[in-house]
Amino acid sequence: MEGDAVKDLGVHTTNGANIPSCCLKARAFPIDPAVEANCHPTVVSGWFSDKAAKKMYFNNPMWPGEAHSLEVEKILFKEKSEYQEVLVFESTSYGKVLVLDGILQLTEKDECAYQEMIAHLPLCSIESPKKVLVLGGGDGGVLREVSRHSSVESIDICEIDKMVIDVSKKFFPELALGFEDPRVHLHVGDAVEFIRNTPPGKYDAIIVDSSDPVGPALELVEKPFFEMLARALRPGGVLCNMAESMWLHTHLIQDMINVCREIFKGSVHYAWTSVPTYPSGVIGFILCSTDGPTVDFKIPINPIEKVEGALEHRRELKFYNSQLQILCRKCCQAFQKYIDMV
Amino acid sequence: MEGDAVKDLGVHTTNGANIPSCCLKARAFPIDPAVEANCHPTVVSGWFSDKAAKKMYFNNPMWPGEAHSLEVEKILFKEKSEYQEVLVFESTSYGKVLVLDGILQLTEKDECAYQEMIAHLPLCSIESPKKVLVLGGGDGGVLREVSRHSSVESIDICEIDKMVIDVSKKFFPELALGFEDPRVHLHVGDAVEFIRNTPPGKYDAIIVDSSDPVGPALELVEKPFFEMLARALRPGGVLCNMAESMWLHTHLIQDMINVCREIFKGSVHYAWTSVPTYPSGVIGFILCSTDGPTVDFKIPINPIEKVEGALEHRRELKFYNSQLQILCRKCCQAFQKYIDMV
Numbered sequence: 060m061e062g063d064a065v066k067d068l069g070v071h072t073t074n075g076a077n078i079p080s081c082c083l084k085a086r087a088f089p090i091d092p093a094v095e096a097n098c099h100p101t102v103v104s105g106w107f108s109d110k111a112a113k114k115m116y117f118n119n120p121m122w123p124g125e126a127h128s129l130e131v132e133k134i135l136f137k138e139k140s141e142y143q144e145v146l147v148f149e150s151t152s153y154g155k156v157l158v159l160d161g162i163l164q165l166t167e168k169d170e171c172a173y174q175e176m177i178a179h180l181p182l183c184s185i186e187s188p189k190k191v192l193v194l195g196g197g198d199g200g201v202l203r204e205v206s207r208h209s210s211v212e213s214i215d216i217c218e219i220d221k222m223v224i225d226v227s228k229k230f231f232p233e234l235a236l237g238f239e240d241p242r243v244h245l246h247v248g249d250a251v252e253f254i255r256n257t258p259p260g261k262y263d264a265i266i267v268d269s270s271d272p273v274g275p276a277l278e279l280v281e282k283p284f285f286e287m288l289a290r291a292l293r294p295g296g297v298l299c300n301m302a303e304s305m306w307l308h309t310h311l312i313q314d315m316i317n318v319c320r321e322i323f324k325g326s327v328h329y330a331w332t333s334v335p336t337y338p339s340g341v342i343g344f345i346l347c348s349t350d351g352p353t354v355d356f357k358i359p360i361n362p363i364e365k366v367e368g369a370l371e372h373r374r375e376l377k378f379y380n381s382q383l384q385i386l387c388r389k390c391c392q393a394f395q396k397y398i399d400m401v
Numbered sequence: 402m403e404g405d406a407v408k409d410l411g412v413h414t415t416n417g418a419n420i421p422s423c424c425l426k427a428r429a430f431p432i433d434p435a436v437e438a439n440c441h442p443t444v445v446s447g448w449f450s451d452k453a454a455k456k457m458y459f460n461n462p463m464w465p466g467e468a469h470s471l472e473v474e475k476i477l478f479k480e481k482s483e484y485q486e487v488l489v490f491e492s493t494s495y496g497k498v499l500v501l502d503g504i505l506q507l508t509e510k511d512e513c514a515y516q517e518m519i520a521h522l523p524l525c526s527i528e529s530p531k532k533v534l535v536l537g538g539g540d541g542g543v544l545r546e547v548s549r550h551s552s553v554e555s556i557d558i559c560e561i562d563k564m565v566i567d568v569s570k571k572f573f574p575e576l577a578l579g580f581e582d583p584r585v586h587l588h589v590g591d592a593v594e595f596i597r598n599t600p601p602g603k604y605d606a607i608i609v610d611s612s613d614p615v616g617p618a619l620e621l622v623e624k625p626f627f628e629m630l631a632r633a634l635r636p637g638g639v640l641c642n643m644a645e646s647m648w649l650h651t652h653l654i655q656d657m658i659n660v661c662r663e664i665f666k667g668s669v670h671y672a673w674t675s676v677p678t679y680p681s682g683v684i685g686f687i688l689c690s691t692d693g694p695t696v697d698f699k700i701p702i703n704p705i706e707k708v709e710g711a712l713e714h715r716r717e718l719k720f721y722n723s724q725l726q727i728l729c730r731k732c733c734q735a736f737q738k739y740i741d742m743v
Binding site for chain 2: 151333335338
């Protein structure tokens with residue numbers, strides 16, 4: 060859920076009117092001045108300041124009708140980059156928190172679940188991944204996880220917002236250490252342009268660690284983007300793309316799955332995990348493979364436990380394991396009805 | 402997470418000072434006048450009223466440092482019973498919501514996950530369950546799920562607060578329909594007294610659908626309560642007890658597991674599921690069996706899919722399935738380190 064790497068797909072898609080109401084994420088500040096204007100006087104720039112109790116809360120507007128608030132111990136950083144408002148604060152219960160344009164991106168306490176799953180779900184599903192691309196992911200957390208794989212020879216990352224990288228290096232050293240790996244090649248720029256200029260078949264795996272596919276990033280669920288991703292993968296290469304909550308966005312997920320099934324001739328799957336500070340407490344992933352050697356995302360053929368040094372590389376693995384991959388792919392009765400998730 | 406069925410264990414245990422800070426659930430109203438006094442003027446009785454935007458929010462104080470808010474469409478009921486404050490409102494995004502003493506108990510949108518899991522995890526783990534006891538569960542949701550099992554001959558329920566039952570019948574017919582089953586025998590009273598007077602070995606399965614085991618219900622993690630539960634079960638009988646969040650309460654869960662391992666000579670397991678409106682978006686269950694025929698909670702030997710008429714009984718099964726039972730028992734790397742969850 061990082062950066063705003065994918066800004067312009069060169070396709071005419073983004074239209075607020077087309078976003079279903081359940082997906083219309085409230086953007087607190089400074090994207091929508093109307094939201095700001097409607098805020099209660101105590102909610103300042105997405106912050107709920109309880110002056111009577113001398114407590115301050117970061118009020119994360121998630122989806123219409125609900126919000127999650129974290130108590131703020133101290134604001135550490137607040138600045139506007141070329142692309143977005145970047146905010147870092149120390150919370151009382153989830154460690155340091157990164158917020159972009161008013162939307163919570165990660166907390167120190169639960170980032171492990173997201174970063175480990177989005178990286179190892181694809182990388183453990185193919186043998187000896189060598190060339191990996193990360194789109195977005197400017198905090199470095201996904202890089203940290205990808206670099207656990209000793210087979211990997213090069214990791215390209217394309218992040219549009221340098222401020223996110225700098226802020227992560229300053230405030231989130233446990234994530235930014237991902238940049239220290241000599242195999243990492245950083246490209247600061249637009250992810251769509253980057254992927255458009257990528258030679259066909261270059262990568263074994265691509266991980267899209269982007270903003271939510273609503274509002275400005277709605278293009279992420281559009282066909283042209285997935286077509287470019289598929290083209291950049293080798294036969295039997297894998298894509299892992301952040302794919303929202305099964306509790307809140309069944310139709311959006313179904314749309315993504317349908318689009319991916321048209322484009323990816325290998326397999327297309329959905330998986331999810333628990334992340335307390337994300338909307339509805341879960342986050343999903345869409346996993347796809349291109350035509351070529353068969354990829355079965357249900358069974359990690361490259362189990363992390365057998366990758367030399369992987370469990371302790373730079374930082375111990377905290378969340379992911381092979382069993383979790385097998386199980387997280389399963390979904391519940393309800394969602395199976397709405398989404399054909401096989 | 403229902404009722405306050407377990408009020409008095411007859412043991413000297415509850416002592417606020419002993420509750421770890423991460424477990425100290427803020428009770429909004431009217432339990433702790435200090436909380437009320439500290440509230441911002443716009444937070445009235447646990448409600449955040451955003452007058453500028455003419456919106457009202459139910460501000461659910463969960464654990465120190467965070468809160469989850471639901472937008473209120475209409476307050477449907479608010480009254481003080483002999484035991485607690487009972488509140489029902491229509492939310493804009495999760496349907497009708499039941500709140501006891503300021504703590505969210507269930508929403509129409511996600512109650513299926515909790516009710517189905519707490520009932521079918523134990524009942525699908527033994528062959529032909531016949532006698533079942535539910536402690537708490539005054540909304541009727543667990544009864545609805547237990548009654549899917551055609552082998553069941555009698556379902557005793559002991560709920561202390563009649564107002565919860567009446568309110569459920571009025572506002573939550575999809576849950577209260579559980580009371581309509583002729584096998585159900587309702588006992589309005591104290592659960593501890595009920596279990597103390599239960600003949601040994603009476604039940605095949607006991608489901609404890611109680612308040613959170615913090616504050617007044619801290620006794621729930623105490624040995625005497627579990628001893629009485631074990632005594633009331635037949636050899637190889639099963640218990641399923643609500644057991645909080647693995648993200649927030651590892652030590653509490655570990656304590657429960659340790660206590661249960663001392664008492665239950667069969668097997669003791671932990672399982673969890675996603676419930677968006679509960680703290681950290683998950684809820685856990687502790688599963689125990691008494692000495693006798695072996696119970697393996699990992700594999701449902703009485704799969705719901707094979708129980709005659711179970712999937713459509715009164716209301717379609719929405720969440721649970723056999724695969725989910727297998728997977729939900731697994732836990733992630735992080736929690737396995739802190740909690741021996743096997």
